[in-house]
Structures are given as C-alpha cells and as structure tokens.
Amino acid sequence: MVAQILFLVITLAAIALFTVNFRKIIRNIRLGKSVDRNDQPQKRLITMLRVAFGQSKMVVRPIPAFLHFFVYIGFVIINIEVLEIMIDGIFGTHRIFHGLGGLYNFLIGSFEILALTVWVSCVIFLIRRNVLKLKRFRGVEMTNWPKSDANYILITEILLMSAFLLMNAADAKLQFLGSSHYTLAGSFPVSQYLMDVLPSSENALIAIERACWWVHIIGILAFLNYLPYSKHFHILFAFPNTYFSNLEPKGEFTNMASVTNEVKAMLDPSFVPAETEAGKFGAKDATDLSWVNLMNAYTCTECGRCTSVCPANITGKLLSPRKIMMDTRDRITEIGKNIDKNGAEHQDGKALLDDYITREEIWACTSCNACVEACPVNIDPLQIITELRRYAVMEESQAPGSINAMLGNIENNQAPWKYSPADRFNWAQEG
Amino acid sequence: MAAGEEPEILFWVGCAGSYDERAQKITRDICKILHHVGMKYAVLGTEESCTGDPAKRAGNEFLFQMQAMTNIEVLNAYNIKKIVTGCPHCFNTIKNEYPGLGGTYEVIHHTQLIQDLINEGKLKAEGGESFKGKKITYHDPCYLGRGNGIYEAPRKALEVLDAQLVEMKRCKSNGLCCGAGGAQMFKEPEKGKKDINVERIDEALETNPQFIAAGCPFCMTMLSDGIKLKDKEQEVKVLDIAEITARANGL
Incomplete structure (x- = not known):
C-alpha cells in the first residue's frame, strides 16, 4: 500500500x-508573430505522417x-x-x-x-x-x-x-x-x-x-x-x-504584407491600405520571428544534417544553420525566463541579432535551401536568416557595401549592375 | 510587342541575360531555339527590368515589391499569359512571388521549354555538333532544383543527345550551390578556407567531364571562374543547356 x-x-x-x-x-x-499554417489540413496530415511518423527524410x-x-x-x-x-x-x-x-x-x-x-x-x-x-x-x-x-x-x-x-x-x-x-x-x-x-x-x-x-x-x-x-x-x-511546416515551393519567400501596403500607397496615392500589424520590418530579436520559427527552434535535435550540407559551412565560413536554430532557441528561452522573473515588459538589452547571431553569419548564406532540404523534421533556418537580413537592410540600412551598391543599382538602373536601362536590349544587336 | 500582337510566349531575358557578355550568348541561343521551332515569342526589350530577386534575397522587400509591381503592370498591360525565363532566379520570383502581388502567369524555365519541345517532337538533336558519347555532368541550380523541384527537365534535354551523362556526388536535391545565390553574386564571400565555386568545380572535375552543363547565368559565371582558376578551360567547357541544344541542332 x-x-x-x-x-x-x-x-x-x-x-x-x-x-x-x-x-x-x-x-x-x-511570443512569436502570427502566421497562418492551418490551410490544406489533408496535405499537412500527409506530410506529418510521411516525414515524422514515416521518417522519410532520414533515409538519405x-x-x-x-x-x-x-x-x-x-x-x-x-x-x-x-x-x-x-x-x-x-x-x-x-x-x-x-x-x-x-x-x-x-x-x-x-x-x-x-x-x-x-x-x-x-x-x-x-x-x-x-x-x-x-x-x-x-x-x-x-x-x-x-x-x-x-x-x-x-x-x-x-x-x-x-x-x-x-x-x-x-x-x-x-x-x-x-x-x-x-x-x-x-x-x-x-x-x-x-x-x-x-x-x-x-x-x-x-x-x-x-x-x-x-x-x-x-x-x-x-x-x-x-x-x-x-x-x-x-x-x-x-x-x-x-x-505546420511550409508547403509552398522552397524557393518562394514570403511577400511582406506591411511592405505591400506602403509600396501600393507610393505607386498610387489614392490607395487606402488595409489594416495590418504595425511593427518593425524583419527580425532583430527572437520575438520578431514567427511562432513557426520558434517551434522549429524547440524541435531541433542538433543532428547537424543542415550544417553538413551548407555550402558556406563546408567552405569554412562562420555560418552554421544548426547554430541559427540553437541560438534562436536559447534566446527565446532566455526571454521566457526574463518574463518569469521580471514580468512581460522586462527588457534585458540583448537581441538575437548581434548578441547571438552575427552579421557575418547571416551574410554568408547563399539561400540555397540545402539546410531546409536536409532537415529530417522540416525545420527552416533560411527563414530566420532572411528575417534577420530584412531587419538589417530595411530598419538599419546596414548591409555589406557591395550589397548596398547592388541595391542602389536596381533602384537607379533596374538592374543589379551599373548598366543603363537603355542598353538592356543591346544583346539582340551583337554576336 | 508594341504592335498590339499577342505572342504565344514571352521570353523573360533577365538582367544577366541582357547585360552579361557570357549570358548574352545563352539569350541569343534561346531565341534561336524559339525561332527554329517557329514559336511566336516576344521580349520586353528596354521595358523589362530586374524582377527584384537579388533585392528580396538580400532582405530589401521594399525594393523587391517596387520592382515586382512595376513589372507586373507592364506584363498585365501586354496581357501576357505564358512566360519562359532564361534564369532560375527570375523563374522562381515570377512564378512564386508575383502571384501574391497581382501577377499570375504560367511560368517555365527554358530547360522545361526545351523538354516540352523534345516531347512534342518539335526539337531533336540533329543537324549540328554531335555530343554522342561525350561526357557531360549537369549542375543543378538551387532555385530550379531544391527551390522548385525541377530536376528532370534539364536532364531530359541532355538525354536526347545520346551523350554520357555522369552525376556529381552531390546532385539533384543534394546538389551543392555554386555560391552565387542569396545575393552572394554581388559581394565578396565571407572569410573561410575555400570559395564555394571552387568546392563545386573540384567535385565536377572528379567526374572527368568534357562538358559541364548549367541552367543559370549565375552558376555559369561561378563555374566558368572555377574552371579558369583550375586552368582547365581547354579540356572542359561550361555550357548552358540552351547552348548545347542550339549546337546539337546546328543553330
């Protein structure tokens, strides 16, 4: 007894x-931003059965x-x-x-x-x-x-x-x-x-x-x-x-609705934007990421398949997709502990970008999707890297000089190189 | 275009295809193929502008959407239904990221067009240079392969040559990036122990090829640079699938 x-x-x-x-x-x-991942329930169920229950991506x-x-x-x-x-x-x-x-x-x-x-x-x-x-x-x-x-x-x-x-x-x-x-x-x-x-x-x-x-x-x-x-x-x-993993083609990046509103208003002054969440562009801290990104971070079992296929990592760069996921998890856990200890409004003056993930890491990414493809549980480190880049570029205008030059070229000449738009059709006359 | 005629297909040339000397050759070969099969096609010429892909990958969503909406306005004004691109980056952007901004088209990459034409019997590999028995290895562009799951079309376009196709160790969904994606094309790499294109070229050379087939103007630059660095320009040629197709048909 x-x-x-x-x-x-x-x-x-x-x-x-x-x-x-x-x-x-x-x-x-x-604590992450909202994103709708409730569409196509049947396809989602099949993905879960195949990838998680069926371990289909492990067989590689x-x-x-x-x-x-x-x-x-x-x-x-x-x-x-x-x-x-x-x-x-x-x-x-x-x-x-x-x-x-x-x-x-x-x-x-x-x-x-x-x-x-x-x-x-x-x-x-x-x-x-x-x-x-x-x-x-x-x-x-x-x-x-x-x-x-x-x-x-x-x-x-x-x-x-x-x-x-x-x-x-x-x-x-x-x-x-x-x-x-x-x-x-x-x-x-x-x-x-x-x-x-x-x-x-x-x-x-x-x-x-x-x-x-x-x-x-x-x-x-x-x-x-x-x-x-x-x-x-x-x-x-x-x-x-x-x-809840991404069902769209891996090459497709999300179009930011908040940006669409501003661009439409710029191109057409009579445009009245729909209500959207105000806030910063991209992510500086873990709470600026979506809840799916954060769930990804808690799901990661650090197997390193992502890092072992990352072209940047293979060639000795600092970037490691596994580290991106681990840093994100450690940071959101730290934020959670701060909330428990000091209340929801507490700021510790730290952020995911710079205190955990460096600029050198995010700029080394080729967005090749090898890490996403390799993950046996459909984790997406590339989305986090992209969100951090968005913050660096759109909120801070801080990018490597050559990237800024490329962006300037697109803005002024509608091409990433410094060529005149008038010369765009010249290829037809030569050769 | 300005004549008000509606083409069967719009050929989206892309910035590299328009300005880059090496890629211009590929552009002209795609045109030769379209002409050869008698397809009614059009190009936007000076009305085309960057899809915004490098801006988007670099994190500048504003610039991307500005470019996208301007392009969509032009494409919709011409009532474009079907687009073929000479670049996997343009392909991915127009196909996947334009619909949400009001631009929905049927978009294919030029290797898919070549595959379709071969399947329809409109395009063969005759009347030109013979690739029979030649050793060719194909490098998967990330935005065609992993990005959009297109692995077979470019290989089908090569199979028709009766050549000897050899795969690199990392191919298809496991293919290694050339190092140009994600706006890397426009910047120096971060410090490391090797350049990505050299890593890739080393792997390609392990297959002992006579030709390395590419399907992307950025891959073309990276792979060609790699071959130059390895001093293999005489033995190994890097060619786009469109160029190989044009050569095989004597165009």
Missing part, C-alpha cells in the same frame, strides 16, 4: 512538473536512419509496456495484462527484442559521437552542454533498457522458481540469457526485480522532465513541426 501511494505521488508530481515546463515552452513559442543517410529507426520504434512500442507498469503501480497488481495469454507473451517477447536493438543502437550512437567523433557532431555551436546533452540522453536510454531487461530476467527466474506473486507470464527471448548472472535466492531476485521496476518507471518519468531542458524535445515536437 505504501508503495502504491508512493508510486502515485511520484507519477502525479512528475506529470505536474512536466506540464508546467511544457506550458512555458508553448508560452514562449506564442542509411546507417543513422537504420539505428534511429530502432530507437524510434522501440520508444513508441515499449511505451505500451509503460501502460501496464502504470496500472500495476497504482493497483499493486503484477503483470495485469498477462490474461492476454499468447498475445501477451508475443508482446513481451517483442519488447525484449526491441529493447536490445535500442540498447545496441544507443551504444553505437555513443561510439559515433565520442570515439569516432564524426564531423557532423562537432562545430563551434557544439559546446560542452550540447555534447553532454546528447550523451545524457543516450546513457539514460541504455540504463532504461538495461533495467527493463534485468527486471524481466529476475521476473522470469522467479516464475521459474515458482515464487507466489510471480505468475507465469511473458516470454523472454533476450533476458533469459541474463538469468544465469542473477543470484538464485528468492529474496535477492525480488529485490532486483522491484529495484529495476522502480528504476525503469522513475527513469521514464525523470526523462520526461528532462525533455523541456534538452534537445531531445524533438520526440514530441517532430509531429506538430512537420504538420
């Missing part, structure tokens, strides 16, 4: 804490796709087991679903095989990051915290799977010994090999089984509460992020 109450208290506390932190992130995302890199697939499937399916753990924990039952008979044995057997594949995949992932030190996991933005974050996640998953398998091994051995509380249930294709390493005393086995059971469930609840502080949030946000 004490165990049941303790279980209930821990579970409710964990869920409550997660809810508080989750709502803070939602609040932070809502077969080895990590294969390993990630096991971890993903393991995560989704082993969570069915959590349901049983919850019921057992609350009602003090043991393996409540054992009545399913053959199906139950099949399920437990499958969970075991998946647990093993998750375990092995995570070990390989750790080796790729810490021994092989793949280039993709390095870079200026991959400081101590992002590197540790990745390792914590992998180690936690390994521990969770180990506890699960060890728990089953002890359980199986207790069943074998005919221990009263341990009804014959389940099949143990993996953990049967662990039985031999366990002691044979019934009390010791019960202690191991219970300890692993608690480690497993508390581990899961702790992991849940780690998510809001971690890049691992993608396991939840991958789904809405792909659902």
Whole structure:
C-alpha cells in the first residue's frame, strides 16, 4: 500500500512538473508573430505522417536512419509496456495484462527484442559521437552542454533498457522458481540469457526485480522532465513541426504584407491600405520571428544534417544553420525566463541579432535551401536568416557595401549592375 | 510587342541575360531555339527590368515589391499569359512571388521549354555538333532544383543527345550551390578556407567531364571562374543547356 501511494505521488508530481515546463515552452513559442499554417489540413496530415511518423527524410543517410529507426520504434512500442507498469503501480497488481495469454507473451517477447536493438543502437550512437567523433557532431555551436546533452540522453536510454531487461530476467527466474506473486507470464527471448548472472535466492531476485521496476518507471518519468531542458524535445515536437511546416515551393519567400501596403500607397496615392500589424520590418530579436520559427527552434535535435550540407559551412565560413536554430532557441528561452522573473515588459538589452547571431553569419548564406532540404523534421533556418537580413537592410540600412551598391543599382538602373536601362536590349544587336 | 500582337510566349531575358557578355550568348541561343521551332515569342526589350530577386534575397522587400509591381503592370498591360525565363532566379520570383502581388502567369524555365519541345517532337538533336558519347555532368541550380523541384527537365534535354551523362556526388536535391545565390553574386564571400565555386568545380572535375552543363547565368559565371582558376578551360567547357541544344541542332 505504501508503495502504491508512493508510486502515485511520484507519477502525479512528475506529470505536474512536466506540464508546467511544457506550458512555458508553448508560452514562449506564442511570443512569436502570427502566421497562418492551418490551410490544406489533408496535405499537412500527409506530410506529418510521411516525414515524422514515416521518417522519410532520414533515409538519405542509411546507417543513422537504420539505428534511429530502432530507437524510434522501440520508444513508441515499449511505451505500451509503460501502460501496464502504470496500472500495476497504482493497483499493486503484477503483470495485469498477462490474461492476454499468447498475445501477451508475443508482446513481451517483442519488447525484449526491441529493447536490445535500442540498447545496441544507443551504444553505437555513443561510439559515433565520442570515439569516432564524426564531423557532423562537432562545430563551434557544439559546446560542452550540447555534447553532454546528447550523451545524457543516450546513457539514460541504455540504463532504461538495461533495467527493463534485468527486471524481466529476475521476473522470469522467479516464475521459474515458482515464487507466489510471480505468475507465469511473458516470454523472454533476450533476458533469459541474463538469468544465469542473477543470484538464485528468492529474496535477492525480488529485490532486483522491484529495484529495476522502480528504476525503469522513475527513469521514464525523470526523462520526461528532462525533455523541456534538452534537445531531445524533438520526440514530441517532430509531429506538430512537420504538420505546420511550409508547403509552398522552397524557393518562394514570403511577400511582406506591411511592405505591400506602403509600396501600393507610393505607386498610387489614392490607395487606402488595409489594416495590418504595425511593427518593425524583419527580425532583430527572437520575438520578431514567427511562432513557426520558434517551434522549429524547440524541435531541433542538433543532428547537424543542415550544417553538413551548407555550402558556406563546408567552405569554412562562420555560418552554421544548426547554430541559427540553437541560438534562436536559447534566446527565446532566455526571454521566457526574463518574463518569469521580471514580468512581460522586462527588457534585458540583448537581441538575437548581434548578441547571438552575427552579421557575418547571416551574410554568408547563399539561400540555397540545402539546410531546409536536409532537415529530417522540416525545420527552416533560411527563414530566420532572411528575417534577420530584412531587419538589417530595411530598419538599419546596414548591409555589406557591395550589397548596398547592388541595391542602389536596381533602384537607379533596374538592374543589379551599373548598366543603363537603355542598353538592356543591346544583346539582340551583337554576336 | 508594341504592335498590339499577342505572342504565344514571352521570353523573360533577365538582367544577366541582357547585360552579361557570357549570358548574352545563352539569350541569343534561346531565341534561336524559339525561332527554329517557329514559336511566336516576344521580349520586353528596354521595358523589362530586374524582377527584384537579388533585392528580396538580400532582405530589401521594399525594393523587391517596387520592382515586382512595376513589372507586373507592364506584363498585365501586354496581357501576357505564358512566360519562359532564361534564369532560375527570375523563374522562381515570377512564378512564386508575383502571384501574391497581382501577377499570375504560367511560368517555365527554358530547360522545361526545351523538354516540352523534345516531347512534342518539335526539337531533336540533329543537324549540328554531335555530343554522342561525350561526357557531360549537369549542375543543378538551387532555385530550379531544391527551390522548385525541377530536376528532370534539364536532364531530359541532355538525354536526347545520346551523350554520357555522369552525376556529381552531390546532385539533384543534394546538389551543392555554386555560391552565387542569396545575393552572394554581388559581394565578396565571407572569410573561410575555400570559395564555394571552387568546392563545386573540384567535385565536377572528379567526374572527368568534357562538358559541364548549367541552367543559370549565375552558376555559369561561378563555374566558368572555377574552371579558369583550375586552368582547365581547354579540356572542359561550361555550357548552358540552351547552348548545347542550339549546337546539337546546328543553330
């Protein structure tokens, strides 16, 4: 009875804490500007099913796709087991679903095989990051915290799977010994090999089984509460992020409605502009970005596929699309903390542009969309870069000199070079 | 145009195609192809002006929309329905970004036009230079490929040559930018360890090609510069797909 109450208290506390932190992130995302992403629900649903559920963009890199697939499937399916753990924990039952008979044995057997594949995949992932030190996991933005974050996640998953398998091994051995509380249930294709390493005393086995059971469930609840502080949030946000992703051709940049009004008024003095949000052009800080940009930032799991295909980054420039996303997330999180501490009106005098992302980075972008194409969860770093450029150019008139010269040429000669408009048709006379 | 006749298609030449000496050759070859198949086409001549693409990518939305609305006014005044562009940047801008500002047209890139003409049997690869068995590698322009998902049309236009098409390691949706997009064409690159066009040319040369096929005047500049830098101008020619098509047909 004490165990049941303790279980209930821990579970409710964990869920409550997660809810508080989750709502803070939602609040932070809502600090972004509005943008309508509710059109074409059917196409959006299909995109989500294909890209997030179906992992379609992962297959470009077969080895990590294969390993990630096991971890993903393991995560989704082993969570069915959590349901049983919850019921057992609350009602003090043991393996409540054992009545399913053959199906139950099949399920437990499958969970075991998946647990093993998750375990092995995570070990390989750790080796790729810490021994092989793949280039993709390095870079200026991959400081101590992002590197540790990745390792914590992998180690936690390994521990969770180990506890699960060890728990089953002890359980199986207790069943074998005919221990009263341990009804014959389940099949143990993996953990049967662990039985031999366990002691044979019934009390010791019960202690191991219970300890692993608690480690497993508390581990899961702790992991849940780690998510809001971690890049691992993608396991939840991958789904809405792909659902609300851009469905238009990647080459298409948004036309700014606020600018359209001003341009129309300039070209036609009788034009009466429709009501639009007043405000600055482009983005200086994270709150000037759209909520989709901010959700992108929280979804990013720092895999670095974007940076590894970025032509600027490949050729040694400072720009890294992954850093753009991480900076955006860190900045909006900082703004959120400021609000919690000092109220909504608080200004800390910092901004995304210059304090996090430098001019050198935003001007190195070729807008080639390789980063957008590469992202397995449809994150769009290019939109953020564009918004920062818009601010630099339209609010500050601060661009590299040659860019200003090009803009001046378009303004004066209707071409980016210094040629006379009268000569535009000369190509027809020569050659 | 001023005669009040409505053409079948408007050829949007673009700034590079109008002023850049190298790109002018491509412009003239596109005209030769249009003439060869007997298509009634028109150009805006001095009435054309920059689509605003480089301004938009650089972040100057004002200048972009000023250019766009001026162009749309001209295009609508001539009752233009269909446009072919010689540049993926003009193509992307007019096709995707003009409709929201009141300019809706059927817009195709010249490699799509060439593909259509080949499919309709109006254009073959005969009567000119033979590319049979020649090694050609095609560089995907970002605003045609990733930007608009057009990977096949330019390749179809090359397949008809019976040439040996070799793909670079990074091609199609994984294609590497030439380094000119996003208004980079008009500025010096930020400091780094290599220029993007050199990275791309190195990759293109790995395929050991006789020709590098391009579909964008900016890519043309970047790739040609790369070839010059590598001192390979004699062995490897960078040609636009329109030029290759014109040559193959003896135009």
